[in-house]
Amino acid sequence: MAQKPSIPKGTRDFSPAEVVKRNYIFNTIKKVFRLYGFQPIETPAMENLSTLMGKYGEEGDKLLFKILNSGDFISKVPNELLDKKDSNKLTPKLSEKGLRYDLTVPFARFVVQYRNDIVFPFRRYQMQPVWRADRPQKGRYREFYQCDADVIGSNSLLNEAELIQIIDNVFTQLKINAIVKLNNRKILAGIAEIIGEHERLTDITVAIDKLEKIGIENVNRELEEKGVSKVAVENLQPILALQGSTGEKMVQLESILAASEIGMKGVEELKTLFNYLQPMGLNTGVELDLTLARGLNYYTGAIIEVKTTDMEMGSICGGGRYDDLTGIFGLPGVSGVGISFGAERIYDVLEQLNLFPQESPEITRVMFVNFGEKEEAYCLPVLTKLRSAGINSEIYPESAKMKKQMNYANKKQIQFVVLAGESEIAEQKFTLKNMQTGEQQLLGTEELINTISKS
Amino acid sequence: MAQKPSIPKGTRDFSPAEVVKRNYIFNTIKKVFRLYGFQPIETPAMENLSTLMGKYGEEGDKLLFKILNSGDFISKVPNELLDKKDSNKLTPKLSEKGLRYDLTVPFARFVVQYRNDIVFPFRRYQMQPVWRADRPQKGRYREFYQCDADVIGSNSLLNEAELIQIIDNVFTQLKINAIVKLNNRKILAGIAEIIGEHERLTDITVAIDKLEKIGIENVNRELEEKGVSKVAVENLQPILALQGSTGEKMVQLESILAASEIGMKGVEELKTLFNYLQPMGLNTGVELDLTLARGLNYYTGAIIEVKTTDMEMGSICGGGRYDDLTGIFGLPGVSGVGISFGAERIYDVLEQLNLFPQESPEITRVMFVNFGEKEEAYCLPVLTKLRSAGINSEIYPESAKMKKQMNYANKKQIQFVVLAGESEIAEQKFTLKNMQTGEQQLLGTEELINTISKS
Numbered sequence: 001m002a003q004k005p006s007i008p009k010g011t012r013d014f015s016p017a018e019v020v021k022r023n024y025i026f027n028t029i030k031k032v033f034r035l036y037g038f039q040p041i042e043t044p045a046m047e048n049l050s051t052l053m054g055k056y057g058e059e060g061d062k063l064l065f066k067i068l069n070s071g072d073f074i075s076k077v078p079n080e081l082l083d084k085k086d087s088n089k090l091t092p093k094l095s096e097k098g099l100r101y102d103l104t105v106p107f108a109r110f111v112v113q114y115r116n117d118i119v120f121p122f123r124r125y126q127m128q129p130v131w132r133a134d135r136p137q138k139g140r141y142r143e144f145y146q147c148d149a150d151v152i153g154s155n156s157l158l159n160e161a162e163l164i165q166i167i168d169n170v171f172t173q174l175k176i177n178a179i180v181k182l183n184n185r186k187i188l189a190g191i192a193e194i195i196g197e198h199e200r201l202t203d204i205t206v207a208i209d210k211l212e213k214i215g216i217e218n219v220n221r222e223l224e225e226k227g228v229s230k231v232a233v234e235n236l237q238p239i240l241a242l243q244g245s246t247g248e249k250m251v252q253l254e255s256i257l258a259a260s261e262i263g264m265k266g267v268e269e270l271k272t273l274f275n276y277l278q279p280m281g282l283n284t285g286v287e288l289d290l291t292l293a294r295g296l297n298y299y300t301g302a303i304i305e306v307k308t309t310d311m312e313m314g315s316i317c318g319g320g321r322y323d324d325l326t327g328i329f330g331l332p333g334v335s336g337v338g339i340s341f342g343a344e345r346i347y348d349v350l351e352q353l354n355l356f357p358q359e360s361p362e363i364t365r366v367m368f369v370n371f372g373e374k375e376e377a378y379c380l381p382v383l384t385k386l387r388s389a390g391i392n393s394e395i396y397p398e399s400a401k402m403k404k405q406m407n408y409a410n411k412k413q414i415q416f417v418v419l420a421g422e423s424e425i426a427e428q429k430f431t432l433k434n435m436q437t438g439e440q441q442l443l444g445t446e447e448l449i450n451t452i453s454k455s
Numbered sequence: 456m457a458q459k460p461s462i463p464k465g466t467r468d469f470s471p472a473e474v475v476k477r478n479y480i481f482n483t484i485k486k487v488f489r490l491y492g493f494q495p496i497e498t499p500a501m502e503n504l505s506t507l508m509g510k511y512g513e514e515g516d517k518l519l520f521k522i523l524n525s526g527d528f529i530s531k532v533p534n535e536l537l538d539k540k541d542s543n544k545l546t547p548k549l550s551e552k553g554l555r556y557d558l559t560v561p562f563a564r565f566v567v568q569y570r571n572d573i574v575f576p577f578r579r580y581q582m583q584p585v586w587r588a589d590r591p592q593k594g595r596y597r598e599f600y601q602c603d604a605d606v607i608g609s610n611s612l613l614n615e616a617e618l619i620q621i622i623d624n625v626f627t628q629l630k631i632n633a634i635v636k637l638n639n640r641k642i643l644a645g646i647a648e649i650i651g652e653h654e655r656l657t658d659i660t661v662a663i664d665k666l667e668k669i670g671i672e673n674v675n676r677e678l679e680e681k682g683v684s685k686v687a688v689e690n691l692q693p694i695l696a697l698q699g700s701t702g703e704k705m706v707q708l709e710s711i712l713a714a715s716e717i718g719m720k721g722v723e724e725l726k727t728l729f730n731y732l733q734p735m736g737l738n739t740g741v742e743l744d745l746t747l748a749r750g751l752n753y754y755t756g757a758i759i760e761v762k763t764t765d766m767e768m769g770s771i772c773g774g775g776r777y778d779d780l781t782g783i784f785g786l787p788g789v790s791g792v793g794i795s796f797g798a799e800r801i802y803d804v805l806e807q808l809n810l811f812p813q814e815s816p817e818i819t820r821v822m823f824v825n826f827g828e829k830e831e832a833y834c835l836p837v838l839t840k841l842r843s844a845g846i847n848s849e850i851y852p853e854s855a856k857m858k859k860q861m862n863y864a865n866k867k868q869i870q871f872v873v874l875a876g877e878s879e880i881a882e883q884k885f886t887l888k889n890m891q892t893g894e895q896q897l898l899g900t901e902e903l904i905n906t907i908s909k910s
Contacts, residue, residue: 004785005503005506005564005567005568005784005785006503006568007498007499007501007502007503007506007564007568008499008501008503008551008552011500011501013497013499013565013568013569014497015569015572016494016496016579019494019495019496019497020494020495023495034817034819034847035842035845035846035847035848036842036848036849037822037847037848037849039471039474039817039818039819039867040474040475041468041469041470041474042468042469043468043469044462044463044466044467044598045466045500045554045584045586046462046466046520046586046597046598047462047463048460048461048462048463051460051462062525062526063525065501065522065523065525066523067520067521067522067523067554068520068521068523068546068550070517070518070520071542072542073542074540074541074542075542077540082537082540085529085530085537086529087526087527087528087529087530090529091523094523094549095523096463097463099500099522109462110468112459112460113459113460113462113468114468114470117470119862119866119867120863121851121863123849129500131500131501133525142501143499143500143501151852154853155853156852156853158850158852158853159852162852169842276835279832279835279836280835329460330460362489362494362495363494364489364492364494367492376613380731380734380735381734384620384735384736387624390490391490392490392491392492393490393492394578395613396576397576397606397609397611397613397617398609398610398611398613407574408574412494412574
């Protein structure tokens with residue numbers, strides 16, 4: 001026998017049951033995106049390496065999957081380069097294309113490429129797989145989906161508010177309890193400015209980020225080690241000690257940041273955002289979290305992160321405002337704000353909490369048992385009628401043993417089995433068996449269709 | 456300014472309008488697949504090259520997109536191999552993975568890999584992109600979707616019948632007039648046998664295939680050139696001259712093939728299939744076409760091809776029965792039958808015939824004009840209500856010039872615009888403008904929602 005086939009490490013096959021569950025997540029998110037006026041785009045799996053390289057840092061460049069050039073690729077490589085056997089230098093000679101690493105860079109490329117056709121503000125969503133040559137480990141894959149929505153070409157904070165409303169809508173529908181954590185890059189800049197360490201914004205944020213984990217003493221030590229002055233660390237203390245509700249924290253922040261223009265701008269933005277959110281009546285709590293710093297080098301305004309309160313789990317959605325997404329492709333000064341749902345983690349949450357629905361429009365609901373030629377001919381017109389009524393149905397394609405057919409229905413988790421043997425045919429009826437309850441009913445064609453439609 | 460960004464040749468970006476149209480096709484096909492009890496699977500974009508190589512012929516191997524190994528890939532290549540600069544020999548040293556070339560080989564791999572978990576007969580559908588390093592040309596892309604449905608592990612001809620019923624369902628829903636052409640590999644084998652040229656089946660079929668194009672004289676000349684004997688060519692004449700309806704042709708075939716066991720088996724299969732189809736009341740015509748030979752080396756029973764009668768266009772769907780799909784992965788003797796829809800060509804047909812629906816659940820239906828802070832606050836709760844009612848809606852995110860906002864709504868083909876300025880607020884009403892008719896109505900909140908819901 002041939003070698004047992006397998007798939008590349010870090011990739012996955014999805015069985016019907018898994019696809020149905022994944023589609024439940026994707027479809028829920030898509031529907032909400034559309035409710036808010038977002039429209040889908042799709043970009044190719046392969047991008048030119050010139051589009052991808054240098055956009056994700058040196059580490060990212062290494063994690064790009066590169067496509068080997070077709071044809072006689074090696075003849076174009078100079079001998080002296082080959083002799084050096086330097087993989088990094090050879091790569092550009094052997095490969096011109098790579099698999100997309102995220103949806104953000106292809107989106108930026110798309111916006112610049114079609115800027116004359118796009119009507120701004122451009123509300124787009126995109127849900128496609130991305131590929132990363134990461135070391136595979138639990139929960140980290142080399143092929144996974146991203147689910148992004150962005151508004152580009154509008155500075156209004158109403159966009160931030162609506163994205164948070166989308167987050168609320170999605171998690172409410174999925175029945176996941178969540179909390180939205182909010183910060184603003186301008187507030188972080190203001191804090192650094194106020195304590196006189198404008199230049200050390202990143203170090204300060206990295207340290208603050210660890211507050212819960214390592215405690216205030218260790219944070220202070222780390223700051224001093226990084227070169228933050230003693231005075232600055234002292235001045236930082238009241239900020240780290242901020243207590244109370246988001247409203248209370250905002251009041252304190254306003255007085256602390258009074259002397260920083262950028263800091264006050266950040267406070268102003270947060271206030272406007274909370275003013276939008278307040279009348280929206282969200283189910284999901286939204287709170288200020290000064291330790292939130294994700295994508296610091298990238299975001300310029302709001303920073304958003306969502307966690308579930310149902311279990312320990314990394315963030316299940318995140319995003320923020322960026323002011324120069326398209327600058328890398330020669331179109332500077334276009335502001336945008338976006339969010340991205342972590343479908344893989346959301347899957348794990350739903351699975352662990354047993355929140356996937358039992359029913360799905362994608363599942364087969366009815367199977368006709370096949371007793372032989374005559375019985376099959378009796379069933380086929382009714383099968384067609386069920387399908388015309390929009391009910392996913394099938395007939396076992398041959399008159400196999402009853403046990404085999406019932407086993408098939410069971411394993412496929414089919415809800416109803418229809419049996420029609422000699423006695424049913426004589427009466428012009430069908431026996432409908434509910435596979436969950438075991439209940440059986442003898443029904444005419446119309447009753448059969450009605451009973452299944454209504455259940 | 457930076458270089459204008461672009462995408463690899465043969466690949467495509469899809470704008471929102473295009474994605475919506477493509478999804479209309481994909482969703483129509485998917486829904487019908489599900490109605491018939493087919494369930495989705497998904498496989499990774501990348502497969503091991505050992506899975507892909509040798510499955511598509513020598514030409515296919517060349518057209519596989521191969522992934523360059525990560526890390527220091529060149530250090531593992533022996534110097535003497537590098538010195539030879541032979542791309543074919545180097546490829547296996549530089550690449551272990553490739554992008555899937557079709558959905559059939561990954562499906563065969565899937566069936567073998569999970570054979571203990573799968574309940575047979577396995578009715579699966581799969582709709583994912585595939586990649587081929589073909590020379591790009593009109594209508595041929597390097598990345599395109601395949602839409603496949605297969606039943607594996609059942610010999611029943613009811614499967615063939617249901618697949619044709621699916622074809623009929625799909626094209627009826629898409630409003631494409633189509634004709635299903637049917638043949639059977641066993642009949643072709645029977646013909647070759649009857650004329651004493653059992654070995655030259657392929658040559659004979661290739662020649663017959665050209666009958667309409669080049670005429671009988673040229674077909675005969677080609678056959679003789681290929682080495683088919685004069686007697687055989689003579690014996691072939693009555694078969695090529697078969698006239699009349701499918702029923703009439705079948706009667707004639709039965710007498711012509713009487714002496715060929717395999718030929719008679721093919722006739723028998725076709726008869727059974729037509730007996731299944733007859734009471735199904737299909738909209739689509741189904742006819743016997745002895746010149747149909749697609750995938751000859753692959754199919755073992757039914758051969759199916761679908762053409763539209765609305766215009767000149769290659770086949771828009773095709774398929775057939777194969778008896779040894781999984782043998783290549785060490786699981787011989789599993790019979791299957793499948794069809795594949797050509798989504799790209801179907802797109803072209805719908806586009807040319809203007810058959811894409813105007814309405815789509817994916818399109819934004821309502822836009823609120825933004826007149827400023829007060830008006831925005833007045834609109835937002837109603838916007839939320841519209842969304843709760845499942846109506847895709849948005850508000851222009853800032854109080855830009857009226858012309859700009861209306862232009863946005865127009866370009867996005869939004870059906871309704873809602874205007875609420877000072878006078879509307881005073882009356883607690885909204886002006887609803889139908890962008891197609893220009894008609895305006897002054898409505899309260901509930902009336903507004905009802906009017907939009909019903910239209």
